[in-house]
Amino acid sequence: MDKRRVLSLRHVLMLSLALNVGLILRLGYVGENWRAEQSVHGLCLEEKQYRNIEASMVDCDQKVAHVSKTKLVETTTWSTSTAHKEVEDGGGRVINLDHGDPTMYESFWQQMGDRTTVVISGWQYISYFSDVTKLCWFLEPEFARAVIRLHKLVGNAITEGHHIVVGTGSTQLFQAALYALCPPNASEPMSVVSAAPFYSSYPLMTDFLESGLYKWAGDAHKFSKNRPYIELVTSPNNPDGSTRQAVVNRNQGILVHDLAYYWPQYTPISFPADHDLMLFTVSKSTGHAGTRIGWALVKDQEVARKMTKFIELNTIGVSKDSQLRAAKILQAVGDSCDPVGSDEEVQPFFDYSYILMEKRWKQLRAAVKNSRLFSLPDFPTAFCNFSGCSFEPQPAFAWLKCEGEIEDCESFLRGHKILTRGGKHFGVCPKYVRISMLEREKNFDLFTQRLSTIQSW
C-alpha cells in the first residue's frame, strides 16, 4: 500500500478522534455548568432566607405574637442583581408568564426538607370512603382539621357553621357549586356573571359542557336581566388584584366567593370572611397546584350535599393521597406561624412568601418606571390583622397596561419574547395583560430586567 495514503488515513482518524473527545468534553462542561448554576442559585436563596434578624416584615415595627424572628434579607434591586443574567441570556430566551403556576414557592418547600414528606404504604387508604357518617363522605378528617386550624390561625375565614367539601382543585368545586346552586327545573339556564376583568377560566368552565342549568352571561357590571343569577366574586381578584364585593346586588342573586388569593402574602387580612359559599385552594395559598386540592366552605347543608353529589358522580370522591399530602402541607404552614410551639428553625411560611412578593412588586414597579411604556395599578394600604402591619396588596398577578399607541399589549410583549395573557381573555380591552408574579426567581428576574429595557414601540 502507498505509504502516503496510510499516513493521511491515520491523520483523518486522529483528527476525528480529537474532534469527538473535544465534543464529549464540551458536553460535559455545559452539563456541569448548568448543574453548578442551579445549585449556586439554590444556595444563595437558602443563605438569604435564613439570615436571622429581629423583625419579620419590612416597614412593620409593631409585631404580634405569630410573626417570626427570621426573614429574607433583601438588599439588591433588579438592576444590580439581574443585569448579568440578561447579558448571559442575550435577550433571546422566551419568558413564559402566561400561567399562574406557583413555582416560586418551590425553594421554601425545599428548605423544609423531610418535614413535609408523606409516606403512604400500599395497603393504606385504599377504600373509596373516608368517613361515611359525614355529609362529605370522601373528606379526610386530617385534611379537614388542618383547614380549620389554618383558617383560625390566619383569621381569613370563619369555618364554624360551614360544611367543608373537598375537591380536585377549586376548579372542580366551582363546577360543583354551579350545579348545586341552580334549580333543576328552571325555564331557562341561570346566568353566571362576574365583574370584568374576571378570571379567564370562568366563561370557559361555565360553558364547556353546554349545561342546560347555567350559562355564562359576562360582565356583572352590564347584567340587566330581572332574573335569578349567580355572581362570582373573586377577592383579591384575578387578574387585577383588586379587593372586591358583589356588584349586581339584586335580591335574586346567589354569590360564590372565590377566595383563592385571600392569604396574607397577597393582601392584608382585614376580616374573617363569612360568606355562604367560599372557595379556597392549596394551589395559590401554599403553591401546591400539582396536588390538585381545593376546599369549599358552605353554609347551606343542601348546597353542600349537592356539591358532594356532583363530585361523587364526577370523580367518585377526591384522591386520599392528595388530601393527606395537602393536610401535611397545611399543618406545616400552620406550625410555622403558630405562636404556640412553633419550630425556631423554620421560617414562617407567610413571612417568606410575603417578603418575596414584596420584593417582586418593588422590582416590577422599578422596571415599569424605567421603561415608561407601561403602567400598573396602585393599591390602597390596609391593616392586616394577621401580621399586625399595614401594607399595600401585592397580588399574585400584575395587571399591566401598555400606554400610548400600543393597542395590543400581549402581541407587543410577545415581540420581546415575553408571553402574557391579554385583556380580551378577561373581558376587557387588549391594552392590558396579566403577568404571573409566581414564577421561579430566575425567570422573574430576567423578565423585569428585559421589561425595564423596552423603551420604544
Ligand SMILES: Cc1ncc(COP(=O)(O)O)c(C=O)c1O
Ligand atoms: C381565582 C382562581 N380560582 C381558582 C383557580 C384554580 O384553582 P385550582 O388550581 O385549585 O383548581 C385559580 C387558578 O388560577 C384562580 O386564579
